[in-house]
Amino acid sequence: MYTGNIDELLGCELPIIQAPMAGVQDSELAIAVCQAGGLGSLPCAMLSADGMVEEIKLIQRSTDKPFNLNFFCHSMPAFDPEKQQRWQTTLSPYFQQLNAELPAAENGASRMPFSHDIADAIEPFHPRVLSFHFGLPEPDLLKRIQHWDCTILASATTLQEAHWLEARGVDAIIAQGVEAGGHRGMFLSQDTSTQISTTALVPQIAQQVRVPVIAAGGIADSRGIQAALMLGASAVQLGTAYLLCTEAKTSSLHRAAIKSERSQHTALTNLFSGRPARGIVNRLMSEQGYLSDSVADFPYAASEVTALRKLAESQGLDDFSPLWCGQNPSGCVEISAAELTLLLACESGMIDCQYLHDEPYPYSI
Ligand SMILES: Cc1cc2nc3c(=O)[nH]c(=O)nc-3n(C[C@H](O)[C@H](O)[C@H](O)COP(=O)(O)O)c2cc1C
Known part of the structure; x- marks a missing residue:
């Protein structure tokens, strides 16, 4: 001690x-x-x-x-094109819904x-x-x-x-x-x-x-x-x-989610980066399951989700945004x-x- x-x-x-x-x-x-x-x-x-x-x-x-x-x-794992491809296949319906092309499966470590x-x-x-x-x-x-x-x-x-x-x-x-x-x-x-x-x-x-x-x-x-x-x-x-x-x-969409009742429901998810992180539950998390086996390795998983996030956020949607937030947002003040x-x-x-x-x-x- x-x-x-x-x-x-x-x-x-x-x-x-x-x-x-x-x-x-x-x-x-x-x-x-x-x-x-x-x-x-x-x-x-x-x-x-x-x-x-x-x-x-x-x-x-x-x-x-x-x-x-x-x-x-x-430690940076070697970029695995097959895993990335599998992750892209999982996410491709979302790109279609947003009328966008899937980005090339490339090493975009952020x-x-x-x-x-x-x-x-x-x-x-x-x-x-x-x-x-x-x-x-x-x-x-x-x-x-x-x-x-x-x-x-x-x-x-x-x-x-x-x-x-x-x-x-x-x-x-x-x-x-x-x-x-x-x-x-x-x-x-x-x-x-x-x-x-x-x-x-x-x-x-x-x-x-x-x-x-x-x-x-x-x-x-x-x-x-x-x-x-x-x-x-x-x-x-x-x-x-x-x-x-x-x-x-903090973006305005993220701020709005924190200020809403939605912030009472957070979960650990690996969908946004490949590693578990806690955020407010949103559409991607609800539909894919919080912890998914098909996600690409950290940090490579982030590139496709970041592309989806940009598209959705331009339409005012936080469906693909990592809304990081802890379990106790009661102290959040502006x-x-x-x-x-x-x-x-x-x-x-x-x-x-x-x-x-x-x-x-x-x-x-
Ligand atoms: C939006 C957000 C981003 C975070 N990014 C980092 C980071 O870049 N590096 C880090 O060491 N911890 C990061 N953390 C975790 C914090 O260091 C810390 O463990 C956590 O915020 C403490 O719990 P609380 O959110 O309930 O206060 C992040 C937390 C949040 C909420």
């Missing part, structure tokens, strides 16, 4: 991390959270090296506070794993916090970044994954419960029955590892934060709660992410609430 002070590891005032959320945010959300004293995150999995550098520069121009750069660590090239691109910016989803970089690459003066976080979805990460020297473990929105960070097994709730996962990991634990999944408000800290977490990571914030780039961070901190007793009433609004505590 960790007994130290996680603020020193994260370098920010509040033990609140804004979860990196690829596809729905950029530097703007991260900056707002950093300015309020939380740890803002920049999801890099879907950015080019140049795009990443631009976003990092934007953050560093706006704040000197630490922020988190987040990467995926999946999510690349962390690599030495990416490390080259970010090293000059002296990143203070790095976080990884789907395991860790290869040993030589991990050794390289461990020589940087930075804090390394990684997601565990089981006790076994937490032990694996601790043995490889991570500085803190993000315990991602099954309630969480977006991709499951699972990497030692692809069996979704191994995935357990935040309340079951956090105390078990906290009892058995020496590094701090960051609770993620289903935390929507100050009561959720206090409960996670009671269970042994040293900090919390919230994603879904930030999805409606003004700085988030306010600035800075304000949300400060509200969470004040209501959970981390800061004096008088800051909220000061004029001009104190984005920095």
